[in-house]
Amino acid sequence: MGHCSIRNWGEVMHVLILGAAGMVGRKLVQQLSAVKTIGGREITAMTLFDMVDAQKPEAAWPVSIRSGDIAERSDIDSLLVHKPDVIFHLAGVVSGEAEQDFDKGYRVNLDGARALFEAIRAQDYRPRVVFSSSIAVFGGPYPEIIDDAFLAAPMTSYGTQKAAVELLVSDYSRRNIFDGISIRLPSVVIRPGRPNKAASSFFSGILREPLNGEEAILPVSRNVRHWMASPKSAAGFLIHAAGLDTTKLGGRRALTMPGISVTVGEMIDALGRVAGADRAALIREEPDEMIIKIVGGWPHNFDAARALQLGFSPEVSIDDIIRDYIADELGGRLG
Amino acid sequence: MGHCSIRNWGEVMHVLILGAAGMVGRKLVQQLSAVKTIGGREITAMTLFDMVDAQKPEAAWPVSIRSGDIAERSDIDSLLVHKPDVIFHLAGVVSGEAEQDFDKGYRVNLDGARALFEAIRAQDYRPRVVFSSSIAVFGGPYPEIIDDAFLAAPMTSYGTQKAAVELLVSDYSRRNIFDGISIRLPSVVIRPGRPNKAASSFFSGILREPLNGEEAILPVSRNVRHWMASPKSAAGFLIHAAGLDTTKLGGRRALTMPGISVTVGEMIDALGRVAGADRAALIREEPDEMIIKIVGGWPHNFDAARALQLGFSPEVSIDDIIRDYIADELGGRLG
Numbered sequence: 001m002g003h004c005s006i007r008n009w010g011e012v013m014h015v016l017i018l019g020a021a022g023m024v025g026r027k028l029v030q031q032l033s034a035v036k037t038i039g040g041r042e043i044t045a046m047t048l049f050d051m052v053d054a055q056k057p058e059a060a061w062p063v064s065i066r067s068g069d070i071a072e073r074s075d076i077d078s079l080l081v082h083k084p085d086v087i088f089h090l091a092g093v094v095s096g097e098a099e100q101d102f103d104k105g106y107r108v109n110l111d112g113a114r115a116l117f118e119a120i121r122a123q124d125y126r127p128r129v130v131f132s133s134s135i136a137v138f139g140g141p142y143p144e145i146i147d148d149a150f151l152a153a154p155m156t157s158y159g160t161q162k163a164a165v166e167l168l169v170s171d172y173s174r175r176n177i178f179d180g181i182s183i184r185l186p187s188v189v190i191r192p193g194r195p196n197k198a199a200s201s202f203f204s205g206i207l208r209e210p211l212n213g214e215e216a217i218l219p220v221s222r223n224v225r226h227w228m229a230s231p232k233s234a235a236g237f238l239i240h241a242a243g244l245d246t247t248k249l250g251g252r253r254a255l256t257m258p259g260i261s262v263t264v265g266e267m268i269d270a271l272g273r274v275a276g277a278d279r280a281a282l283i284r285e286e287p288d289e290m291i292i293k294i295v296g297g298w299p300h301n302f303d304a305a306r307a308l309q310l311g312f313s314p315e316v317s318i319d320d321i322i323r324d325y326i327a328d329e330l331g332g333r334l335g
Numbered sequence: 336m337g338h339c340s341i342r343n344w345g346e347v348m349h350v351l352i353l354g355a356a357g358m359v360g361r362k363l364v365q366q367l368s369a370v371k372t373i374g375g376r377e378i379t380a381m382t383l384f385d386m387v388d389a390q391k392p393e394a395a396w397p398v399s400i401r402s403g404d405i406a407e408r409s410d411i412d413s414l415l416v417h418k419p420d421v422i423f424h425l426a427g428v429v430s431g432e433a434e435q436d437f438d439k440g441y442r443v444n445l446d447g448a449r450a451l452f453e454a455i456r457a458q459d460y461r462p463r464v465v466f467s468s469s470i471a472v473f474g475g476p477y478p479e480i481i482d483d484a485f486l487a488a489p490m491t492s493y494g495t496q497k498a499a500v501e502l503l504v505s506d507y508s509r510r511n512i513f514d515g516i517s518i519r520l521p522s523v524v525i526r527p528g529r530p531n532k533a534a535s536s537f538f539s540g541i542l543r544e545p546l547n548g549e550e551a552i553l554p555v556s557r558n559v560r561h562w563m564a565s566p567k568s569a570a571g572f573l574i575h576a577a578g579l580d581t582t583k584l585g586g587r588r589a590l591t592m593p594g595i596s597v598t599v600g601e602m603i604d605a606l607g608r609v610a611g612a613d614r615a616a617l618i619r620e621e622p623d624e625m626i627i628k629i630v631g632g633w634p635h636n637f638d639a640a641r642a643l644q645l646g647f648s649p650e651v652s653i654d655d656i657i658r659d660y661i662a663d664e665l666g667g668r669l670g
Contacts, residue, residue: 151587168495
């Protein structure tokens with residue numbers, strides 16, 4: 001029984017997820033295990049790769065858990081010997097770390113992607129590759145609404161690495177080395193877990209902490225606007241990309257996803273509506289000039305027309321994002 | 336006597352040109368030898384590097400001629416031990432070759448640039464770096480006029496490599512590793528020499544061959560529009576970039592240069608005006624569907640507003656381009 005590319009329909013559908021232990025990776029594994037198909041084809045096998053062992057999902061097919069270094073060609077080669085039909089590439093160093101450790105960021109985020117792409121080329125087959133990119137590829141000054149023809153001018157090393165890999169995805173795809181697509185994810189809100197040192201941490205925190213019955217600090221004004229999508233939507237975007245007819249993309253294989261543009265004030269109002277005024281009252285305003293400055297440089301509104309035309313489902317409302325968090329992370333009840 | 340960066344005015348101004356033996360490189364060496372200064376500072380030394388020995392110019396300062404491989408870190412390291420104040424990076428594999436030889440294109444055009452940038456980082460000083468990029472970073476569909484905020488979506492591996500290096504130039508500059516600028520050169524017309532296999536070859540050929548008294552083939556219609564600059568203007572753009580106050584660039588260090596948008600018909604009319612109707616009559620129309628298709632995918636009109644604001648002198652007219660060719664390449668007389 002041979003392995004087939006996604007274009008040649010067959011009985012085998014092997015999915016490889018690089019970065020499966022991360023926040024979006026876990027959500028992706030969970031959703032794939034539930035929907036069981038990609039582009040109408042039934043999943044038959046799954047390999048989960050990360051630096052550490054990913055959690056084994058409840059899945060209707062064999063799951064292989066592997067760990068290693070994305071920038072080590074031998075680690076990647078061993079993942080590709082079975083020629084997975086769909087490869088989700090979510091592995092990488094996050095924004096803050098790529099900024100702190102220049103060499104590591106380039107080694108993992110740029111060289112790692114290239115090692116993967118070269119390993120695919122060496123296997124001489126044409127899988128679907130879904131690369132998880134980010135709106136960090138953009139930099140100001142911005143127009144009021146950013147459209148699909150706006151330049152990538154990153155303001156961080158992380159954004160630079162994402163933008164460079166997007167270029168490689170397009171070129172390797174044009175050369176028929178693989179069939180790739182880059183998905184520019186919005187800021188993911190509500191991130192589960194604890195606050196972290198990221199400047200964006202409070203966007204999740206001002207919802208997550210009150211939902212857990214804890215106080216949250218708001219370091220910016222209520223009229224700050226942000227472009228976001230839930231973890232569930234982010235995973236859904238990646239799954240839709242994996243099944244997409246890529247001939248519709250033309251030469252432009254990087255797509256900005258349809259998040260929602262919401263002000264902090266609107267987030268707090270939604271928290272009050274969904275969880276009660278007493279929860280919204282747990283937010284304490286404590287302006288932080290540094291965070292105000294960083295967040296002020298971020299893009300906050302997009303017209304994701306191409307993605308919508310290609311059938312990516314838009315995020316609906318901040319109310320739904322809050323309800324999903326309560327359902328998925330809190331077992332349906334406020335903490 | 337220590338070496339100084341361009342920001343600290345001093346008695347030393349050492350210029351390194353990578354790709355000095357190429358067409359634009361030769362013009363750049365010639366012009367620098369004539370103007371003798373960069374940004375008001377007198378040039379005191381020059382190193383010319385290429386795969387083959389560049390021609391030694393008539394210059395008022397010591398010139399070192401070096402040959403080697405831009406992608407070999409040891410070759411680059413040896414060029415940087417004297418910490419050149421200004422580095423022009425023009426070295427690379429051309430469009431057609433990067434398309435034919437995937438590995439070589441990436442090795443020279445992308446890894447070569449990164450080797451250079453890392454070698455600068457290892458020397459721990461902050462030179463001005465002028466990277467010669469190209470309008471090949473763009474891909475259709477285009478608006479009628481392409482502005483400075485239009486996305487880079489290359490349609491070739493060459494364009495991909497240029498766009499990726501532009502991203503690196505911006506990030507390394509933002510990190511204060513060097514002070515870089517990427518200059519997106521228009522199509523260079525009139526290229527001296529013989530016709531070549533490039534799809535763009537005829538844009539020079541329909542002027543150059545008649546000026547030499549030879550017949551030229553026109554493979555596209557007269558209403559095809561092209562974005563061009565003379566070799567002289569291209570070299571002038573690079574020199575202006577080397578002396579520019581880069582604080583004016585903000586985070587966007589890639590600039591589209593002010594060429595001129597001219598139709599083939601306008602080129603032929605100019606040829607008649609400058610060199611006589613008998614020369615223009617040497618052009619024979621012989622439509623070539625493949626060339627028509629390739630050229631149809633190229634960008635043909637830009638609004639280079641940022642470059643103009645930053646003092647880059649626009650190309651004036653196709654008449655002047657023809658006159659310059661006659662003066663510079665034909666010793667002032669028609670061939």
